[in-house]
Amino acid sequence: MINFLLQVWKTEKEKDIFDMENVNKKKLFRFTTIGSVDNGKSTLIGRLLHDSKAIYADQYEQLKNNQNSWQTEEINLAYLTDGLKREREEGITIDVAYRYFSTPRRKFVIVDSPGHIEYTRNMITGSSNANAALILIDAQKGLDEQTKRHTIISSLLKIGHIVVCINKMDKVKYQKGVFEKIRKEYEEFTSKLNFSDVRFVPISALKGDNVVIKSGNMPWYQGPTLMYLLESMYFSSDRDLVNCRFPIQSVREKEGRKYISGTIAGGVFKNGDKIMVLPLMKITMIKNIFLYNKNIQEAFPPMSITMELADALNVRRGMIIARPNNIPVGSKILDAMLCWFDDRGILLKNKKYILFSGSKKVFCKVKEIFYKININTLHRDFEYDIIQANDIARVKLMIEDIIFYDSFYINKNTGSFILINPETNNTVAAVMMR
Secondary structure, eight states: OEEEEEHHHHHHHHHHHHHHHHHOOOOOOEEEEEESTTTHHHHHHHHHHTEEETTHHHHHHHHHTTTHHHSOOOOOOGGGGGOSHHHHHHHHSSSSSEEEEEEEESSEEEEEOOGGGGGGHHHHHHHHTTTTTEEETTTTTTTTTTHHHHHHHHTTTTOEEEEEEEEOOOTTOOOHHHHHHHHEEEEEGGGOOSSSEEEEEEEEEETTTTBOOOOOSSSTTTTTTTTHHHOOOOOOGSSSSSSSSSEOOOEEETTTEEEEEOOOOBOOOTOOOOOEETTTHHHEEEEEEEETEOOOOOOOTEEEEEEEESOOOOOOOOOOEBEEEEEBEEEEEEEEEEEEETTTTTTOOTTTEEETTEEEEEEEEEEEEEEEOOOOOOOOOOOOOOOOTTEEEEEEEEEEEEEEEOOTTOOOTTTTEEEEEEETTTEEEEEEOO
């Protein structure tokens, strides 16, 4: 969900990959796999890992040794990813699973998102920071309601690149007509959604057709393999390089000099730039920028840097740096889309929650619930009873202190927050600014 949420749930292994990105000059590409139950998400991930030589020999041998118990002709590559005992027993993906592999061109983080409707919140959590979404459609079943639901959520999350993997082509004898029919139906469905880049690939995750290796079973398909798309897809423009945003995560002072650290959320900062500290509304200048203790001339998302300010202002953690002529919206009233996570309680109006904005915490209340989104149709439901786990609704939040933000569709980093129940300290909702 939302960039900040992914930072909360990000594993240490992914953090290591992220931190090394600028050192090794190999771009990190995050993609999520989405699809209805039994459409082959886990098998596809297993195939990607296997065919790109990203699994250990002993893992593969274990799969081969267990093949007889599965009573299948092919090795069940899905077991490379379905690690939870309940997942193995029920044959479904429940939790968000992160997998990592690398090719000569890129490093990859795979987010395996659950397909059941009751795990919508898990899908939002996992998919929020993805550069692309792989949406799997079973060639035998065609476009179903769950696929439509996942596509709509991908649009709400502003995932810029969609790769529709029409899977199990081996089950329909690799017929071009089946592929073209599903492709046309999907294009008609997404014509009203906010997607700028949608690709289609006919594959068989089980057999390996068009996943990493070009298939000889579908000579009518002249497009690239899935792996080629993932390696070559251009995604740098997905970042906001226009609006300069730098949430302050830590502050230190040394020999009278003020240093602030954090991760750039938007724009390009250069030495000598005039900047404004919010909410102080004070203007100062960037004296130096440091990356890994090395002085650099400019910085941009998603670099984690330290700035030396020209003036010793009273800056604190939770403040945000912007350009004087381009500052985010500041308000105590927020009009936002909210996804409710908590399966132990419903959303309560006028109850006090903690809104976590970057590194700033502030109390807030939900003053109004305008409507609930019907995830199947994207229609607005004004006759809702309650807002419970997996529901998405438009709400008005009243904040105790001013918050600076951008629209989620302009900048995911500064346009998204989380809500925490102060009584349990559990994260209960994700908030996306309109």
